[in-house]
Amino acid sequence: MASELALEEIFSRYKADPFDYVDVHSVHTGRVTFKAAVEQEVVAPSGEWLQVPGTPLYEIDRERNPRLVGSQVNGIVAAVETQLDGSFVEAGVKLMTIKHPLKKKEIIENILKDVLFLFPAPESAKYFFAMDIQSRIDKKGARAVSVEPGDEVLTMSLMKRDTPIYYSGEGGVIYSVYFKPGVSVRQGEPLFGVCAPEKLPLIQKIITRVKAEWDSEH
Amino acid sequence: MAGDGANRPSRSELLHKLQRELEAPDLAVFGDTSPVGRYGAFVGSVIESHSHLPRAMDYARRHIAELALRGRSAASGTVILADRLSMGKGRFTRSWHAPPGGLWGCMIFADTLLPRWRGLMPLAAGVSCCQAVRERCGVEAVIRWVNDVLVEGKKLAGFLIEGYREAILGEEYALIGFGINVNNGEFAGELESSAVSLAELCGGPVDLAGLTTTFLAKLACNFGILLAEEELFLREGHFSGREGCHLLLQRWLALSDSIGKRVVYGFDVVTTPQYQAEVVGIDEYGGLQLRHGDGTLTTEYSGEIRYL
Numbered sequence: 001m002a003s004e005l006a007l008e009e010i011f012s013r014y015k016a017d018p019f020d021y022v023d024v025h026s027v028h029t030g031r032v033t034f035k036a037a038v039e040q041e042v043v044a045p046s047g048e049w050l051q052v053p054g055t056p057l058y059e060i061d062r063e064r065n066p067r068l069v070g071s072q073v074n075g076i077v078a079a080v081e082t083q084l085d086g087s088f089v090e091a092g093v094k095l096m097t098i099k100h101p102l103k104k105k106e107i108i109e110n111i112l113k114d115v116l117f118l119f120p121a122p123e124s125a126k127y128f129f130a131m132d133i134q135s136r137i138d139k140k141g142a143r144a145v146s147v148e149p150g151d152e153v154l155t156m157s158l159m160k161r162d163t164p165i166y167y168s169g170e171g172g173v174i175y176s177v178y179f180k181p182g183v184s185v186r187q188g189e190p191l192f193g194v195c196a197p198e199k200l201p202l203i204q205k206i207i208t209r210v211k212a213e214w215d216s217e218h
Numbered sequence: 219m220a221g222d223g224a225n226r227p228s229r230s231e232l233l234h235k236l237q238r239e240l241e242a243p244d245l246a247v248f249g250d251t252s253p254v255g256r257y258g259a260f261v262g263s264v265i266e267s268h269s270h271l272p273r274a275m276d277y278a279r280r281h282i283a284e285l286a287l288r289g290r291s292a293a294s295g296t297v298i299l300a301d302r303l304s305m306g307k308g309r310f311t312r313s314w315h316a317p318p319g320g321l322w323g324c325m326i327f328a329d330t331l332l333p334r335w336r337g338l339m340p341l342a343a344g345v346s347c348c349q350a351v352r353e354r355c356g357v358e359a360v361i362r363w364v365n366d367v368l369v370e371g372k373k374l375a376g377f378l379i380e381g382y383r384e385a386i387l388g389e390e391y392a393l394i395g396f397g398i399n400v401n402n403g404e405f406a407g408e409l410e411s412s413a414v415s416l417a418e419l420c421g422g423p424v425d426l427a428g429l430t431t432t433f434l435a436k437l438a439c440n441f442g443i444l445l446a447e448e449e450l451f452l453r454e455g456h457f458s459g460r461e462g463c464h465l466l467l468q469r470w471l472a473l474s475d476s477i478g479k480r481v482v483y484g485f486d487v488v489t490t491p492q493y494q495a496e497v498v499g500i501d502e503y504g505g506l507q508l509r510h511g512d513g514t515l516t517t518e519y520s521g522e523i524r525y526l
Contacts, residue, residue, distance in 0.1 A: 049493050051514040063462050123333050126485060126520040156381075157485075157520045159337035159504050160309070160364040161392065163381025182485030182492070184519060 007202075010114060011209065014107050018214075020100040022073050026093045030062035034085050034096070038078070042071040042098060058095055075100035104214045111206050112176055116193030117169045121185040125158035127165070128181040133174075142174040147194060154191065172196040175203065226267040226299060227431035233259065235435035242439070244465065247458040248446065257449075258442025260295035261325065262434050271300040273307065274324040275393050279382055282326065286386040294328035297434060306397060308376055309522070310486050315409055319401035319417070321430055325437070327392045329381070335448050336392075337504045337519060340365045341470045342444055343377040343394055346436035348473045351375075351398075354429050357419050360475040363497070363506050363523055367398075368475075371525070372414035374399055398433070400426050440466060464502065471500070481523040483508065494526065 026032060035056040036042060042055035054071035061067075078099040089095075102110065121127065129137060130152045136145045147153055147167045154165040175195040179185045195203055227235075236258060240251040248254060271277050277300075282292040303322050306314035316322045331339065344365025351359045351367070351374065359369050367375040375398040382391045399405075399415035401423050416424045443466050447457050456462040471477070476497045483506075484491040495508035498515070505517040 047510075047512070047514065049510070049516065051510045051516045052512070053514065063456060123336075124519070159519060160340040160377070160522070161336065161379035161381065162309075164383070166383065182490070182521065 007206070010111055011213070014102070014111070015213075018102045018107065019075075020073070020102055020106070020110070021078065022075070022098045022100050023094050024057055024069075024071075024096045024098065026058075026060060026089045026091055026095055027067070027069055028060065028062060028091045029089065030060040030067075031086065031088050032084055032095060033059045033061075034080055034082065035059060035068070036071075036077050036080070036096070038080055040077045042073075042075060042077060044072055044074050045070065060089075071098060073098055073100045104210060107214060108207055108210045109176065111210065112193060112203065113190065115199060115203060115206065116175055116195050117172070118190035118193050119153075119167065119169055120188050121156075121179075121191050122165065122187065123156060123158060124184060124187045125156045126182055126184055127154050127156055127179050127191055129154055130164065137174070142177055142192075145174050146172065147174060169194060170196055172199070175200075226265050227262065227427065227434060229262060229265070231431055232262045232265075232434055232438065235431055236261075236438045236442075239435050239439035244459075244469065245443075247465065253446045253449065254439065254442035256442070257445035258438035258440070260293075261438035261441055262297050263293045263295035265297045266299065268298070268300040270302045270304065271298070272305040273303055274298045274300055274322065275378075275380055275395050276305075278324050278326050278391075278393050282382065282384050282389075282391060283386075286384045286389075289387075291328070291387065291389055292326050292391065294326065294330075296326040297323060298326075299323040299430070303397075307378075309378060310489070312488070314376065314397050315402075315406050315413075316397060317402045317404070319403070319426070320415075321396065321398040321400050321426065321433065324393050324395040327394060327441070329390045329392045331444065332448060334503065335444065338444055338464065338466055339392060339394070340377060340379050341504050342440040342466060343379070343396060343437065344375075345466065345469050345473060346433055346440050347375045347377070347396070347398060349436045349469075350429060350433040351416060354432050355416050355420050355424060357416065359473075361470060361473050362525070363474065363476045363500070364504070366522075369414055369419055373412055374414055374416065374419075394437075396433075398429070400424050400429060440469070443469075467500065467502070467504065470504075476506070476523070479523075480526045481508075482526060483518060483521060483523050485521040487522045487524050491524075492521075497523070 045054045046052045056068050059068050075098040079097040148171040151167045152164045153167040156163045172194040174192050176193040178190045240255050245251045285292050300322050302318050303316035306316035308314045344361045347367045348359045348361050359367050365377045378395040380393045401417045405413045457464040459465040459468040479497050482491045482494050495510050498509045499507040505519045507517050
């Protein structure tokens with residue numbers, strides 16, 4: 001359980017620097033050409049179906065197949081690994097960092113992510129809760145639904161291949177859900193956060209305090 | 219209940235047919251096609267035939283679990299056929315009408331593909347069926363992304379893949395369910411206008427055993443391609459098709475009529491259509507590339523489409 005001291009440290013950190021620093025990595029191997037520079041403002045995908053791509057960040061060319069990669073967040077480009085411009089890189093190499101201003105809701109979610117057990121997406125795919133879990137959520141709400149290791153908790157849907165996903169992690173209630181049915185989630189991103197029963201008072205305290213101390217939306 | 223095995227190919231028939239599949243002109247890019255044959259030969263390692271099952275996928279899960287209780291693994295490539303399914307289902311809560319006369323069943327695949335290429339597995343099922351009905355019956359079957367097989371706009375076959383992790387040994391399997399309307403002529407309710415059988419298209423009964431053999435041999439060849447291409451990519455960093463394209467994708471593109479079509483897309487397109495767009499291609503993982511009205515592009519890796 002996060003101690004009071006650790007929480008104070010977390011609050012102080014967000015007070016002093018209410019930004020996320022989002023590292024951008026190469027999506028696969030290839031030759032990189034940067035399309036954004038330091039201090040440039042970038043925007044996230046938009047449109048009803050998020051079909052309008054974010055600001056172009058870099059192009060990566062593999063086997064004469066160039067791919068333009070856009071920003072997934074709003075913010076300012078804080079750093080660019082300019083020495084890699086025009087070079088061949090492996091997959092997962094850090095290319096730049098975007099400084100993203102946090103809203104009050106995002107600060108709460110970020111702090112919760114430090115406290116909750118986050119269950120990550122095993123593959124980039126679409127997810128929906130297993131039928132039993134979904135019916136319990138429909139009846140009582142997610143925060144009344146407990147999960148234990150080994151429970152079949154989700155179905156992963158990818159290219160008409162449905163795979164049951166079993167929960168592994170600390171038992172508790174499903175406190176935050178980070179995915180929407182039918183919307184793709186990238187591999188490694190959290191699908192939901194689980195809170196052990198004894199941590200619930202702490203979480204309520206976090207939410208109350210952020211709401212009180214961050215008086216604006218930004 | 220065990221069936222009479224009338225539509226069950228023998229192992230030797232299947233391997234003989236697989237050998238002939240390896241002579242396909244597009245496989246010449248491999249030079250030596252024997253790895254494709256070796257990788258694909260697991261299909262039909264065991265073939266079970268039943269006169270009736272509620273659902274072949276459920277039977278496969280029970281079969282795997284019962285073997286695990288005895289400390290054994292299910293044979294990869296086990297094919298479970300049933301003359302009739304009483305509780306066949308499609309995606310979501312859709313039922314699948316599976317009376318006698320059709321080719322119904324599933325294959326157990328010990329899932330050894332790397333995660334990045336697993337998305338191509340459903341394409342292999344659709345390609346195999348489309349090739350088999352074209353070859354055996356001469357009908358102009360086409361594939362609608364992901365793997366629905368249509369003739370004259372009506373659904374001839376559908377495939378569903380379900381992952382299954384066995385609880386005792388922790389082994390991962392993919393259960394590849396298939397349903398092909400062969401000699402079953404009557405469709406209930408809404409299916410009457412949207413489904414079609416081979417018998418209807420050919421004007422008479424079709425040799426079900428022959429079609430089963432051809433379909434499984436094509437499935438063996440296409441799974442062989444999946445696994446051989448994975449090996450080639452890991453070794454040399456490219457695939458064997460034109461301009462480094464995955465050969466299975468090349469086959470899918472040659473059989474699909476989805477590219478260029480205006481479609482409605484949805485995760486569950488029947489109950490919740492999401493948007494309309496034009497199909498412009500598929501990417502290296504089989505994802506559907508769509509152009510929206512404002513010119514922007516998106517790629518979908520799940521869900522389904524209907525043509526407008």
